[in-house]
Amino acid sequence: MRALHELEKKMMKVRNHLSGKLLFGKAGDIRDALCFHALTSRAGLSTARQNFVATGSYSDKIVAPYSVYKGKAALSVSPILPTFTKLDSGAIKVDRRGVMLLKFFPAVGERKYDWEKRQLFALSATEVGSMISLGPKDSCEFFHDPSMQSSNAGQVRKSLSIKPHADGTGYFVSLSVVNNILKTNDRVTVPVTSAEFAVMRTAFSFALPHIMGWDRYTNQLPASIVENRSKVVPQLLDSEWDK
Amino acid sequence: MRALHELEKKMMKVRNHLSGKLLFGKAGDIRDALCFHALTSRAGLSTARQNFVATGSYSDKIVAPYSVYKGKAALSVSPILPTFTKLDSGAIKVDRRGVMLLKFFPAVGERKYDWEKRQLFALSATEVGSMISLGPKDSCEFFHDPSMQSSNAGQVRKSLSIKPHADGTGYFVSLSVVNNILKTNDRVTVPVTSAEFAVMRTAFSFALPHIMGWDRYTNQLPASIVENRSKVVPQLLDSEWDK
Amino acid sequence: MRALHELEKKMMKVRNHLSGKLLFGKAGDIRDALCFHALTSRAGLSTARQNFVATGSYSDKIVAPYSVYKGKAALSVSPILPTFTKLDSGAIKVDRRGVMLLKFFPAVGERKYDWEKRQLFALSATEVGSMISLGPKDSCEFFHDPSMQSSNAGQVRKSLSIKPHADGTGYFVSLSVVNNILKTNDRVTVPVTSAEFAVMRTAFSFALPHIMGWDRYTNQLPASIVENRSKVVPQLLDSEWDK
Amino acid sequence: MRALHELEKKMMKVRNHLSGKLLFGKAGDIRDALCFHALTSRAGLSTARQNFVATGSYSDKIVAPYSVYKGKAALSVSPILPTFTKLDSGAIKVDRRGVMLLKFFPAVGERKYDWEKRQLFALSATEVGSMISLGPKDSCEFFHDPSMQSSNAGQVRKSLSIKPHADGTGYFVSLSVVNNILKTNDRVTVPVTSAEFAVMRTAFSFALPHIMGWDRYTNQLPASIVENRSKVVPQLLDSEWDK
Incomplete structure (x- = not known):
């Protein structure tokens, strides 16, 4: 049997209470990412320490980023899966949302990058939705406040902008971090x-459904499980007609 | 060993007997969703109570909806997998179709939504096919009769309509429920x-093949199963040439 | 332990020796599906009886077709997975190709269809490639000879044609079977x-990579397998540089 | 228990130190594939012998290429998965990148191809990205130096070019190998x-996320694993806010 480890770790907590600032029209309705055609979005994300008990080992951690190394900086991307909680009913519920x-x-x-000065x-999921549907002439921008709430x-204000090359051969991906406490920019x-x-x-x-859970x-149950059941029962559901 | 639980639960039953009303042309042939370019479709779905024996625990239930919270209402979507029956022949057959x-x-x-007044x-699968192939200027509408047959x-008549924003930055998703018994609209x-x-x-x-089964x-059999077979046999098939 | 069943069954055998007849241009090079823009392709497929030993039970068989029921006929589609053979080297090789x-x-x-008169x-894989890349105005046609070789x-000549509706709202899918032996058409x-x-x-x-194997x-090995290996070894490879 | 086999085998080693030669503009920034609209890219790949210990059997090797047989030559494609290393921390890290x-x-x-004279x-991953996003009129070219470093x-210089048919019905895929040592071309x-x-x-x-790891x-953990955990813990993460 495995020992339980109590870990204290700063964990990112993505809150769904988005504080979108309306850019134009449809006030009060659109408080989310409006990214498609050179628009901008605002998403408030807060920071939180969080204790949790790791019942598994570290073997779950996968290190397989996709990285692009350029002259002035490198960019490395990888998905972070959601966490799940088992409810008393036995249901498995997404606890903390996954992110990219x-x-x-x-x-x-020359080909050396400063790990210490990395910015994250x-x-x-919705911001990923913006990125994967960007046309070759489209741009978008996201705003995060790590200290929200x-x-x-x-x-501290972070903004990520994606802007197309003039000749349509790619994009400039820029991260700006303005820290009024440390007076850095x-x-x-x-x-x-x-x-x-x-x-x-x-x-x-590919990863989007995974970070959504x-x-x-x-x-795709293993065959052995299937064979032990005369009838495979799916998740119970609030039917369309249950009221 | 697990105990069997007998559950009585209202379950949605999606019937395939679609009662499409022809909108134009090709009469008698198209009785299904015609959604692409501002057309409408009609699908009759009936309600049924259904008893079934759950041979698994509740751990199958996953709670990971994708939700958008807006000023006047929220929308939450999640897939419901199909159920399967094991035939006497040993084959696994889809019993009740999955849905989105x-x-x-x-x-x-402010950011509060009334769970009691939810509408489903x-x-x-075909209506999902309509949605995922909607162009930025397209709209579609689906009609369901929960009491059909x-x-x-x-x-009771439910209709879901999806209409594009005038500026192409998204869609309005509307559900209308007219209940002649309760005199509600x-x-x-x-x-x-x-x-x-x-x-x-x-x-x-991503989910469509899953709700289709x-x-x-x-x-993708586990390696252990593969190794125990000198030859992996697929599902038997009625060949193209079997008659 | 399971009993082995010896089954004799007509099995479809898709041969890769395609006898494409050139329709125009590029003679000798293109002997495969040429479907994109109103072109036609010819694929010769032969029939064969084949005995095989089923070392698994029938539980492998899945029945989950996608079906559309129309006034004059119904169409039902489902993937047939490839079969695999384990070589002496331990490698797993595709034996018979999968098909749709x-x-x-x-x-x-009214809503009754004649199972006895079904045509398959x-x-x-390449014909599936044609279908999934059809534009709304495109058509294609495939020819099969079940008795080839x-x-x-x-x-016997079978041809499947897919032609767009004049208004772009869908396609007509037609199967023609000319049997000179039975004098049927x-x-x-x-x-x-x-x-x-x-x-x-x-x-x-979704299914294409599966029918290709x-x-x-x-x-995606189970965690237990991963943990028992200090280094996960992929398939050995003929490298780009091995000669 | 399985015996360990010590294998010596020429293995391809794809290095990420790409030596892209700039073709135009943005000097120093773009050292990677620039393929989209008739551009060319250069990727330096080196060769290496490599011993490794196979702790698994050969059953991992899958043989399921997609092949097209034409008049003058045949082309066969299949993915090569990455290898992984288990770090002391227990994390699983991509060791050698996968390729197509x-x-x-x-x-x-007639329908005979010379296995001995094959060229690889x-x-x-980035070159695969170029291929899957090629428009019907686009072309691209990749340069590899097997002896780099x-x-x-x-x-030895290899170049792969993909050029569209004049009528948009496909592409010509050409491999050129210039070997100055053997004086072959x-x-x-x-x-x-x-x-x-x-x-x-x-x-x-489909394969791209797999070759990326x-x-x-x-x-998608097996159900048995899920049930044994009160809380499923994802990979630990450097949070967006950890500094």
């Missing part, structure tokens, strides 16, 4: 070719 | 941005 | 809406 | 129809 994590590393020499940006709200830009963006689009589309909705 | 379940919740305050609409047929509308719709399109495309057609 | 099986049933009354057509070659047509075709396109795209190329 | 392996065989007679070309650097071209390319596009899109990011 972007890491930026500034270059400090975590895309929500804390006393430091508004002190960092900006890092990585040019991404169409081919690299195609890899991201395909890999993000939808890959748990599956009929 | 849409739940609408009216707002009752279950999309069939019962004495209450025609008393409810309508709830949720604006969905292009980014949110892209998430739905990608997640629905096609994810059971797979070669 | 189309079954047509003529109507014999099995699409190869036997003494009856040329006696059957033709069955099923109109398929854009929404239904979108379901097929999505489900066929590519879903066997996967890193 | 293209094999060309010259014809030596291994596409990286060895004393033979520059002595080989070129093999396989015409690929739109339908065949659609199969490749779909199968490559992203299929390891999945929530």
Whole structure:
């Protein structure tokens, strides 16, 4: 039997209470990402420490980022899966949402990148939806406030912008971090070719159902389990007609 | 060993006997969803109580909806997998078709939604096909009669419509429920941005083979099973030439 | 332990020796499906009886077709997985290719279809590729000779054609079977809406890697297997540089 | 228990240190595939012998290529999965990147191809991204140096070009190998129809997350594992806010 480990770790907590600032029209209705045609969105994300008990080992951790190394900076992307909680009813519920994590590393020499100065940006499912549906001439921008809903709200502002190359051969992906506490203002830009963006689009589309937890909705039970059941029962449902 | 639980539960029963009303041309041939370019479809779905024996525990139930929260209402979507029956021959047959379940919740305050007043609409595989192939200017509408083929047929009518924003930045998703028995007439509308719709399109495309039961057609057997077979035998088939 | 069953069964055998007849241009090079823009293709498929030993039970058989029921006929589609053979080296090799099986049933009354008079057509991977890349104005046609490479070659000819509706709202899918031995000439047509075709396109795209056997190329080993290996070894490969 | 086999085998080693030569603009930033609209890319790949211990049996090897047989040559494609290493921390890290392996065989007679004279070309994830996003009028070209970073650097040059048919019905896929040591200059071209390319596009899109190792990011744990955990813990993460 495995020992339980009590871990204390800063964990990202993506809140769904989005504080979208309306850019135009349809006030009060659209409080979410409006990214398609050169629009911008705002998503408030807060920080939280969180204790949790790891009942599994670390073997769950997979390290397989997709990375593009350019002259001034590198960009590395990988999905972070959601966590699940088992309810008293036995149901498995998504606890913390998954995200697509972007890491930026500034270059400090020929093919050398500074791990210590990395900057992170975590895309929500809807922001991933924006990215994978970007046309070759489209741009978008996302705003995050890591300290939202804390006393430091508004002190640190991160924005990620994706803008097309003039000749349609790719995009500039830029992360800007304005920290009013440390009085810093960092900006890092990585040019991404169409081919690299195609890899991201395909890999993000593959990963999206996984970060949403939808890959748990599956009929692919091992054969041995199937055979032991005379009738395979799916998740119970609130039917369309239950009221 | 697990105890068997006898459950009585209202279950949605999607009938395949669609009562499509012809809108134009090709009479008698097209009795199904005609959704592409601002057309409408009619699907008759009936309600039924159904007893069944759950041989598994509740752990099968997954709670991972994709939700969009807007000013007047929220929309939450999640797939419902099909059920399977094991035939005497040993074959596994789809029993009740899977659906994509849409739940609408009216707002009752700042970021508060009324769970009690939720309205449901279950999309069939073909209706999901309509949604995921909608162009940015396209609209579609589906009609369901929850009481079809019962004495209450025609008393309750539900219709779901998806209409594009004038500026192409998303869709209005509206559910209308006319209940002639209760003399009620409810309508709830949720604006969905292009980014949110892209998430739905990608997640629905991922889920479609699963609600059809096609994810059971797979070669991904565990290695241990593969190694115990000198030859892996697929499902037997009525060949193209068997007559 | 399971008993072995010796089964004799007519099995479809899709041969890769395609006898494409050139329709125009590029003679000698293109002997395969040429379907995109109103072109036609010819694929020769032969029939064969084949004995095989089923070392598994029938539980492998999945019955989950996608069916469209129309006034004059119904069309039902489902994937047929490939079979695999284990080589002496331990490698798993595709033996018989998978196909997408189309079954047509003529109507014999209101919502009644004649199972006895069904006609089958099995699409190869390349023919599936044609179908899923059809534009709304495109058409294609495939020719099969079930008796190819036997003494009856040329006696039975099957052709499947897919033609767009004039208004772009779907396709007509027609199967023609000319049997010179029985002196029969059957033709069955099923109109398929854009929404239904979108379901097929999505489900066929999902199924294509499975009928090719590519879903066997996967890193998704159960965790228990992963943990027992200090280093996970992929399939050995003829490298790009091995000569 | 299985015996360990010590294997010595030439293995392809795809290095990520790409030596892209800039073709125009954005110097120093784009050192990767620039393929989209008739551009070319350069990727340096080196050769290496490598010993490794196979702790599994050969059953991992899958043989399921997608092949097109034409008059002058045949082309066969199949994915090569990445290898993984288990770190001391327990994390699973991609060791050698996966690739899409293209094999060309010259014809030596009617439907006979010379296995001995095969030429290989291994596409990286980014090069696969170029291929799957090619429009019907687009072309691209990749350059590999198998001896890169060895004393033979520059002595052998391989280039793969994909050019559209004039009438948009497919592509010409050509591999050129110039070997200055052996004084050889080989070129093999396989015409690929739109339908065949659609199969490749779909199968490559399916395989891309697998050759990247992203299929390891999945929530699809066997039910038995899920039930033994009160809380399923995902990979630990460097949060967006951890500094």
